[in-house]
Amino acid sequence: MRRICLAWCRKVLCAEEVPSVAEGRVILIISAATVFVLMFTAPANAQAIPLNDDDVSPPWNALQVFESSPLPDFRDPDYGDPIPPEDMPVRKRQQPGYEPVGIRYGSWMFNPALITGGLFDSNVFSSSTTKHSDVAAVVEPTLRAHTLWQRHGIDLKLDAQSTNYSQFSSLNQNNLSLKGNGWYDVSRDLKVLGSFKVAHLNEGVGTLSSPSNAVSPTPYNLYSGDVAVRKEFNRLAVSAGAGVASYDYQSTHAQDGSIITQDGRDGQIYRTYGRVDYAFSPLLGWFTAVEGNQRNLRGTPGHTLRSEGYRALAGITLGMPNLLSGEIAGGYVSQHFDDPTIGTIDGPSYHVKVTWSPTRLLDVHAKVEQLVTETSTTSSSGVLANAYQVGVDYELLRNVVISAAGGIENDRFFGQFRKDRVISTDARIKYMLNRFAAISVYHRYTDRQSDIPTFSYEKHQVGINVTAQF
Numbered sequence: 001m002r003r004i005c006l007a008w009c010r011k012v013l014c015a016e017e018v019p020s021v022a023e024g025r026v027i028l029i030i031s032a033a034t035v036f037v038l039m040f041t042a043p044a045n046a047q048a049i050p051l052n053d054d055d056v057s058p059p060w061n062a063l064q065v066f067e068s069s070p071l072p073d074f075r076d077p078d079y080g081d082p083i084p085p086e087d088m089p090v091r092k093r094q095q096p097g098y099e100p101v102g103i104r105y106g107s108w109m110f111n112p113a114l115i116t117g118g119l120f121d122s123n124v125f126s127s128s129t130t131k132h133s134d135v136a137a138v139v140e141p142t143l144r145a146h147t148l149w150q151r152h153g154i155d156l157k158l159d160a161q162s163t164n165y166s167q168f169s170s171l172n173q174n175n176l177s178l179k180g181n182g183w184y185d186v187s188r189d190l191k192v193l194g195s196f197k198v199a200h201l202n203e204g205v206g207t208l209s210s211p212s213n214a215v216s217p218t219p220y221n222l223y224s225g226d227v228a229v230r231k232e233f234n235r236l237a238v239s240a241g242a243g244v245a246s247y248d249y250q251s252t253h254a255q256d257g258s259i260i261t262q263d264g265r266d267g268q269i270y271r272t273y274g275r276v277d278y279a280f281s282p283l284l285g286w287f288t289a290v291e292g293n294q295r296n297l298r299g300t301p302g303h304t305l306r307s308e309g310y311r312a313l314a315g316i317t318l319g320m321p322n323l324l325s326g327e328i329a330g331g332y333v334s335q336h337f338d339d340p341t342i343g344t345i346d347g348p349s350y351h352v353k354v355t356w357s358p359t360r361l362l363d364v365h366a367k368v369e370q371l372v373t374e375t376s377t378t379s380s381s382g383v384l385a386n387a388y389q390v391g392v393d394y395e396l397l398r399n400v401v402i403s404a405a406g407g408i409e410n411d412r413f414f415g416q417f418r419k420d421r422v423i424s425t426d427a428r429i430k431y432m433l434n435r436f437a438a439i440s441v442y443h444r445y446t447d448r449q450s451d452i453p454t455f456s457y458e459k460h461q462v463g464i465n466v467t468a469q470f
Contacts, residue, residue: 048383066291117463119135285317404425436470
């Protein structure tokens with residue numbers, strides 16, 4: 001990564017000398033920040049725990065305490081060898097000559113991009129009985145702006161997405177979001193981090209919380225912010241933070257033309273969290289993470305969705321270079337809902353997320369996760385989700401990456417007699433023409449089987465995207 005950063009500095013910034021180690025660290029943090037920002041750009045999925053979410057690098061795990069975090073590098077930063085691209089994860093690595101150029105203005109760097117493409121959906125309304133297929137055009141412009149300061153930093157991203165269907169215009173949607181994060185280096189081992197998001201988004205038909213008879217997406221506004229502090233004591237790292245997310249849902253339409261009000265999902269979610277990491281060696285570490293929450297969600301008449309709870313995990317961190325990395329943890333989760341028909345959802349919890357790299361061209365990912373969430377459709381309920389996922393990333397050529405993932409999720413609903421099982425797959429090929437353009441094709445498959453037949457459906461999505469970036 002540092003080698004890529006140095007080459008990028010020489011070519012883009014037109015520097016006459018090799019950047020200092022401090023500058024290299026800044027660029028490395030910016031790269032990690034990009035991954036952190038991109039985590040929130042994925043579209044809504046049919047399941048509570050989506051496929052293909054990326055790891056979070058330090059210090060950003062201070063804001064996402066249950067995401068896997070690699071062990072620290074014990075090499076001397078002034079004399080250690082740079083990490084070559086082939087030692088980075090296949091999905092994240094940027095080979096020289098394929099990284100974006102960017103436009104520099106003073107101490108800021110701007111990276112515009114435009115994604116255009118189309119998709120075919122075999123069951124656009126996610127129906128168990130009447131299946132309709134359609135094609136849609138997708139246009140997604142983005143603009144990223146980030147600082148090049150030696151200390152501290154700001155990273156912003158503005159993106160829009162427009163999806164327009166050929167036959168069923170009720171499914172058309174437009175999303176717009178502005179998100180960003182920043183960090184302040186109080187000292188070399190003490191950082192203050194923050195993030196925010198302001199967005200107008202749409203929840204697709206057939207997703208976990210979408211009404212069963214909806215024929216159009218459910219629009220909503222999201223406002224969120226987090227702040228955390230991370231302190232390092234040699235092998236020990238401690239972080240603590242707090243955040244809030246506010247949701248404002250609008251109405252959607254039913255098959256008979258009536259309006260489905262989704263105001264019951266409005267409200268705020270507050271959370272406080274902390275994490276402790278200790279590295280025994282570059283190969284093995286230990287961590288514990290705790291998050292408490294208070295969910296002030298309105299719910300439906302007579303069935304509030306207000307709840308409060310916590311999740312606590314402890315486990316080991318694996319850091320075997322070019323072999324096995326990730327986290328294995330266990331703990332306890334408890335969520336108490338004010339609605340007596342839901343009650344308290346609690347019990348043992350677990351989190352396993354590991355990557356096996358048998359060769360430098362292949363990464364095999366495995367993830368096992370449990371969480372508690374809530375949904376408000378025609379009735380309010382809590383959900384205990386358990387997911388089992390596996391995926392592979394293969395670098396066929398320096399500029400061709402093949403990815404495939406599959407998973408099974410079991411959703412148990414509290415407050416109604418319903419259990420779902422979701423089987424999903426995601427396969428894609430990305431071909432990078434040069435540093436200015438890329439083409440990707442993908443296929444997604446979703447099969448939801450529910451005790452309530454109206455929530456069951458099966459669908460295929462096939463698409464192609466062309467990306468232009470600078």
